[in-house]
Amino acid sequence: MTKEGPDRRGLIIGGVAATVLAPIAQAQEKTPMYGLIGQMLAAPGKRSELIAILSASVDAMPGCLSYVIAEDPSNADALWISEVWSDKDSHAASLKLPSVQAAIAKARPIIAGFPQHFETRPVGGYGLKA
Template sequence: MRLKATAGNSDKLASILLKASALVATAKGCRLYIVSKDNSEENAVWVTEVWDSKDDHNNSLNVEGVRELISQAMPLLDGRPEKGQELEVLGGAGIS
């Protein structure tokens, strides 16, 4: 999922998302949560997530502290986050 920060706030947004990654890593079904900066677009931050199920992903919002971090991140966004893709993982390196 691509998130665009308001001018000058991409590092702050990335910091909040990295805190969120530490919280959701404890959630049932979280296989991967990576925060990345876009080298071609100054204010873009990407989140790559892999979950066992959509329900596990939805339930991650109930992890203590996650909603607070979301409320901190929202004012830093320049528009709505782009909708991520929902894919069925078939396998590959690092998938058990």
């Protein structure tokens, strides 16, 4: 700053730097990953059928980083499904995919309920790029 006011050259350089660096800083900010962990109950005796339906529809889901279907060892009709998505929007978009819509329609008659459902924000772990 001079006696006449702010240093014009410094203001110009600062303005240019802010204009150039702002998009870089924004690009480095990552959208948080999105996770779901839920228990699904199959109609009595239909767990294997439900697993087959859910397993057939898990490929080609953009943004899906992990989709795991697991049997609950303490309940013969229960499954646990763990999902990790690049972001929440990717998960929402997946529900509109024709393959996912077909799987939902096919599975709906043998789903007895969803007793537990948790949203998470995955931050890392084996197999995930954080």
